[in-house]
Amino acid sequence: MKHYKADMHIHTCLSPCADWGMSPKGIVERCCEKGLDIIAVCDHNSMDNLYAVMQVGEKWGLKVLPGMEICSKEEVHILGLFSEPEQARAMQKYVYAHLPGENKPDFFGYQVIADENDEVMGENPRLLIGATTLGIREIVEKTHALKGLSIASHVDRPAFGLISQLGFIPPDLPLDGVEVSYRISPRKAQKVIPGIKKLPCVTSSDAHYLDDIGRAWTEFIIAAPDFEEICLALQGIRGRRVVLDH
Ligand SMILES: [Zn+2]
């Protein structure tokens, strides 16, 4: 078993609210500088830049997991994390079928699709910043049907989180964990945020700018930097675990 540093919530220049500097090469280089071992690309309602970041990550020896930050009809953000890009692609297909609207780049921001050399391939025309017509439970269940992990984003934040939108964490919602932002430590969060004590708690940068990378990460004790090991750590089984204080 080894200690690994993971940041499982990083946006790319595909997210309209993220900086153009969040290019595949820019992200991977900065993550390596910060000593991260595992990251997940989690753009809003899309995974169009995943392959490019994975390709750069492979060159640099950084494990890049497929992910997506899905916005429910209640305006709750939920992270979907997957083992293989095909699973994220299937999730994207499901999300797109329930995501109305078109992007207005001048108003919401550009949604840049890039390749592994940071060349611009095009723009995503959908309203990625918008809410889907999917309920929270539908998102969690679809993620599980695709063998992914479903983690409630930034539950400590005053917007787009389970607590801010619903006022509580539905106890029967089969989440695999909750995420807190860099503003609070998981240890403190478990003391002060009602309803999360029993759930595995991770923290991520939710980076939209290169300078955000490294402001929070989760430390895992696992046998290898991969999705299956992270699943075991979240369950706290077979000697794998999340380190709450680091
Ligand atoms: Zn979010």
Ligand SMILES: [Zn+2]
């Ligand atoms: Zn985010």
